[in-house]
Structures are given as structure tokens and as C-alpha cells.
Amino acid sequence: SQQGEEDPQALSIQEGENATMNCSYKTSINNLQWYRQNSGRGLVHLILIRSNEREKHSGRLRVTLDTSKKSSSLLITASRAADTASYFCAIANSKLTFGKGITLSVRP
Amino acid sequence: GAGVSQSPRYKVAKRGQDVALRCDPISGHVSLFWYQQALGQGPEFLTYFQNEAQLDKSGLPSDRFFAERPEGSVSTLKIQRTQQEDSAVYLCASSLQIGLAGGQVTGELFFGEGSRLTVL
Numbered sequence: 001s002q003q004g005e006e007d008p009q010a011l012s013i014q015e016g017e018n019a020t021m022n023c024s025y026k027t028s029i030n031n032l033q034w035y036r037q038n039s040g041r042g043l044v045h046l047i048l049i050r051s052n053e054r055e056k057h058s059g060r061l062r063v064t065l066d067t068s069k070k071s072s073s074l075l076i077t078a079s080r081a082a083d084t085a086s087y088f089c090a091i092a093n094s095k096l097t098f099g100k101g102i103t104l105s106v107r108p
Numbered sequence: 109g110a111g112v113s114q115s116p117r118y119k120v121a122k123r124g125q126d127v128a129l130r131c132d133p134i135s136g137h138v139s140l141f142w143y144q145q146a147l148g149q150g151p152e153f154l155t156y157f158q159n160e161a162q163l164d165k166s167g168l169p170s171d172r173f174f175a176e177r178p179e180g181s182v183s184t185l186k187i188q189r190t191q192q193e194d195s196a197v198y199l200c201a202s203s204l205q206i207g208l209a210g211g212q213v214t215g216e217l218f219f220g221e222g223s224r225l226t227v228l
Contacts, residue, residue, distance in 0.1 A: 003150070030212040030213060030214060031213075031214065033216060033217075035219075041221060041222075042112075042199060042219035042220050042221045042222055043151065043199070043201075043217075043219040044219070045216040045217065045218070048215070048216055088150050088151075092212070092213040092214070093212060093213065094164065094212060094213070095141070095153050095156055095164055095213060096141065096153070096213045096217060097153055098143075098150040098151045098152075098153075099150050100149055100150045101149075101150050
């Protein structure tokens with residue numbers, strides 16, 4: 001399967017804590033992307049990291065990529081209740097293939 | 109509009125009916141994707157267009173599913189003789205960027221809100 005596999009499946013943290021989500025994959029990639037989805041809504045792109053990059057930052061988001069281990073992690077720092085959502089990693093090569101997602105709950 | 113627009117947002121069909129789902133991508137976006145998302149699951153790739161050309165339809169579950177984008181803009185996903193297992197949210201996404209070396213996805217996708225299909 002080309003799809004990424006996220007870990008953990010569900011994560012519950014207190015507001016202000018950091019949230020770390022992991023993604024593993026099996027194929028070669030052009031880039032890896034992370035998306036967020038609020039219940040009943042479409043997906044929103046968060047961040048893209050190319051295969052020749054190791055780390056990238058965007059606001060409170062930090063993503064890393066280890067192509068030798070075929071894995072990526074997404075860190076959300078200083079979480080807020082509004083960060084509660086499902087998060088998906090997506091593997092980009094000839095198409096964009098999504099994992100099953102991580103449900104993040106941030107308690108106020 | 110500024111974003112990807114999908115219609116209808118909600119569709120209830122009786123088993124055996126045909127349905128058509130429409131996607132208006134962001135103006136100027138070359139690439140268009142259709143995904144199927146079952147409850148509690150990630151989006152599953154259905155098909156991909158670059159302009160009017162359907163470059164990949166490997167994810168279409170059966171020959172009851174058909175997608176077109178005749179003028180390289182609006183796309184329609186048609187499901188014939190709907191079955192209960194077709195119940196899902198159908199997501200459309202568009203992208204400005206296309207790969208330079210043969211159809212690699214190099215940029216972010218912009219998603220619509222989806223069309224929720226319920227087959228009774």
C-alpha cells in the first residue's frame with residue numbers, strides 16, 4: 001500500500017501541551033504533506049515537506065522527514081482547544097495518498 | 109468563488125438510482141482529484157485529471173463510477189445504480205502545480221467541503 005500510516009490513532013492532551021503525530025510510509029515520495037479536517041468539513045493543507053528537506057516550520061507547526069526510515073512527524077506546539085480535529089499525512093508521488101488519520105482532542 | 113465548490117452538499121438516493129456530483133475547482137487550477145471518504149476513515153483516491161485528460165482512474169471502485177472534466181474546468185463524478193456501500197463523502201480537490209517530470213504531485217491540494225451521499 002502506498003498510504004501513510006499515522007500513529008497514534010487518537011491523542012488527547014491538555015491545552016498548552018505539545019502534540020506529536022507520526023507517519024510512516026513504504027514507497028518513494030516526491031513530498032509528504034499534512035492536512036487537517038474538522039468534523040464534517042473538507043481537508044485543509046497545513047504543511048508540505050519535500051523529499052530533500054529534513055525539517056520545516058510554519059507558525060506552531062514543525063514537521064520532520066526521515067527518508068531513510070520512511071517516516072515523518074508533525075509537532076504542534078502550545079496546543080489550543082481549536083486545534084481539535086483529525087490530522088492526516090499524505091504521500092505525494094504520482095498521486096496524493098492519505099492515511100487513516102489521527103484524532104486530536106485538546107482539552108481546555 | 110475563491111475556493112473549490114461542490115454540489116450538492118448532501119444527496120440521499122434510493123438504491124439503484126444514478127447520481128451526479130459536481131465540482132467547480134479554483135479557477136486556473138490544472139489538476140483535479142476526486143476522493144471517497146468513508147466515516148472515520150481517510151480519503152481514498154478515486155481519479156485524477158490534468159486539464160481535461162483523465163490520467164489516473166485506478167481508484168474507481170467499479171465500472172459504475174465515471175468521472176469527466178470535458179473542458180478542463182468543472183468535473184462531474186457519476187455513480188450509476190447506486191448501492192449502499194457507495195454511501196460516503198465524496199471530496200474534490202484542485203491544485204495549481206503539476207510536476208515537471210511526468211505527473212508528480214508537487215504542490216498542495218485545495219479541497220471542497222465534500223458531497224455526502226447516503227444510499228438507502
